[in-house]
Amino acid sequence: MNYDVTIIGGGVIGCAIARELARYRLGVILLEKECEVGFGTSKSNSGIIHAGHHSATDTLKGRLEWAGNQKWDSLCAALGFGFERIGELTVAFTPEERATLERLLTSGRAKGVSGLEIWEPARLRREEPNLSHDIIAALHAPTAGVVNPYEACFTLIESARANGVHVAVDYRVEVLSRGEDGWTVKGTGPDVASRFVVNAAGIFADKVAAMAGVGTFRIHPRKGEEYLLDKRLRGFVKRIIFPLPTATSKGILVIPTFDGTLMVGPTAHETEDRSDITTTLPGSDEVFESVRRVVPGISERDCIAEFAGLRAAAEGEDFIIGPTAAKGFINVAGIQSPGLTAAPAIAEMVAEILADEGMDMVARDDFVPAVPPHVRFATLPLDEQVRLAGDDPRYGRIVCRCEHISERETVDAIHRGAHTLDGIKFRTRAGMGRCQGGFCSWRCMELLARERGVPITEITKRGGGSWVIRRREDGEKP
Ligand SMILES: Cc1cc2nc3c(=O)[nH]c(=O)nc-3n(C[C@H](O)[C@H](O)[C@H](O)COP(=O)(O)OP(=O)(O)OC[C@H]3O[C@@H](n4cnc5c(N)ncnc54)[C@H](O)[C@@H]3O)c2cc1C
Structure with a gap:
């Protein structure tokens, strides 16, 4: 597989970069080791778009915090996240x-x-x-705001995908090697070749940089x-x-x-x-x-x-963003708080770095900025809810009672990419309420199995070995 750019890591930073690069006539692939994007630090944070005055002006963090802050309104208007x-x-x-x-x-x-x-x-x-x-x-x-950070990741990548970016999940990058024409990336999927590699691997960014022979910092x-x-x-x-x-x-x-x-x-x-x-x-x-x-x-x-999350702090406490001694290898590392806030500004900065490093950045005239709007059934007025349930009875079947999430929203989430219980939870809020999934987990599993056409024993909470139930062995007592 040959690309112009490989992005390693599908947190909010990798997803924002993927969507930003989707504006250009480039071949881009994003590789993520988890089963869905946004399952690292980007879903385990305070969800604040910081006001802009927290970090010192003479730091990269300080500059990008305020620049990023100002980009969230237009991003939200296009992508519809909370x-x-x-x-x-x-x-x-x-x-x-x-x-x-x-x-x-x-x-x-x-x-x-x-x-x-x-x-x-x-x-x-x-x-x-x-x-x-x-x-x-x-x-x-x-100027401070709150955002649903996981929704931001999901919709950023949905938009990137719709505009031609390839995404490979369950792909752990293990080896990077540089040849005459660029990089070869090897890992738990097919080899990927690209001119540039962008390291957005969060708390593992130092390990990925070391794979490229530029392990000059420690997280x-x-x-x-x-x-x-x-x-x-x-x-x-x-x-x-x-x-x-x-x-x-x-x-x-x-x-x-x-x-x-x-x-x-x-x-x-x-x-x-x-x-x-x-x-x-x-x-x-x-x-x-x-x-x-x-x-x-x-x-x-x-x-x-x-829950708990891990900040990817680097020595010096500032972001580390820029080209390295390894030609074509760009670090976007040390992205601790306010990394979520700064993400859209970081993505633009990476596009500028790629242009400076010799990438031909030709804007696409067919870039579609918006994704189809999501229905948030629980937030609609009653007459609108009744109308929707009349049009599609799945809106009338409530899957999550605490958060009032309908079967139709759950099915939509699955068709938009959710393939685990957490994937549904972070897209719809099913399982986030007072009973924490006691009521809806089984229903979500049934819908996942039905819509994906897989046995229910294959459904996991968050990928890997996080199965929820297993088939009883022959002769095993209940
Ligand atoms: C408790 C807490 C609260 C915070 N609150 C805020 C806040 O309110 N506002 C704010 O602006 N910021 C906040 N932050 C910071 C913010 O969450 C981070 O800056 C941001 O999420 C970093 O995104 P990322 O994409 O760099 O990292 P991640 O989301 O961790 O993404 C990196 C991705 O790389 C993948 N990866 C790693 N190694 C490999 C590999 N070898 N191959 C393939 N994939 C790989 C990982 O699986 C992961 O998905 C907070 C952080 C924490 C921990």
Whole structure:
């Protein structure tokens, strides 16, 4: 298989790059080791489109955070994933902390971040009555938003595919070799040849760079635990609430997610284990103690689900984006927070790098930016729901009772690429509610088996060996 560009890694960065390159007359393939795109760090984060003022202006992170922030409205308009600018508040408890807010305000304004202002206690009480009354001021940033990050990945890749990008999942890249004409990529699928290789392998980007002979940096993963709260708390806090940032983290936050669930977290602890996505009791204690100081009414008793993600931190703490000593091998590494925010700007930067490195970037005149809109049945007015169910009875059959997800939406998700329980969950929200899949998992499995024409024993939670049921052996007792 011969291509112009091979992208290694199908997180939000690889998917955004794939869609950006789909604008040009190029042969592009994306290789992802998991069974679906977006199953790495890109689905295990806080889902915040950061306001733009967090990272220092003299860093790549700082520049790309604000540039990326401004691209999410048009991306959402084309792709239809969940995204809303709900704004954020960084809170101060002491006069010293208030002075830090003033510094953040000044540096944010210098960067061009719009709408920043300090709110005094009276305004805070009016706008966010459930915040601690010990808070003496807050920096309001209306440019911050929340996004469903997995939906962003799925729709970015759907758009890239529709515009000619090839995608190979369950493809782990194991060997890279350079010949006269470019690179040969070998792994758990057919060999791939391409002129350029873009390394967007997240927490494994250092390993992939080493395969290309340019292992000049090391990723030291930093784990973040997050806790999702029951929808009973919907509206308890309307904006994303930040404490003051530390040197390595933006702190433990309260996040009203796009779908209305409150989320609290993340922690920030170094780990050597790149497979460690466990949550822990000390992590939970740290999160809830920290959050209660800011929003006293939040309790661990409201927690319905928890997860952890690994930030791909590199030495120096900045993004590493650019060509390397290995001709045609481009790193997009060290993409820790605010990598999600910056993703669309990173994708444009990679296209510019490819042009600088000699790739002939001819724009396609038949690029289709939008994907077909998704129906979100639960959010529609009743008369519209009745009309849809009249047209297609599958809208009238509810698969997930907690989130009100219909059979038709589930089937659509399968036809758009979901082939695991998590693939359905992250596309539709079936299984994300209070019962965490207790009711709908079996129904989703039946639909997966039916629509894919495979035995139900083949259905997995998230690919690999994550089977949910197995066939009873002959003679085995129930
Ligand atoms: C707890 C937490 C909270 C965060 N919150 C935010 C936030 O609110 N806002 C924000 O802007 N950022 C946030 N971030 C950062 C953000 O999630 C990341 O910057 C972003 O998801 C990185 O995307 P990626 O594509 O580089 O990595 P990934 O999503 O990890 O993608 C890399 C992909 O490469 C694949 N891969 C690796 N090795 C190989 C190989 N050999 N062959 C084939 N494929 C391979 C992996 O399977 C993976 O899918 C947070 C991060 C964490 C951990």
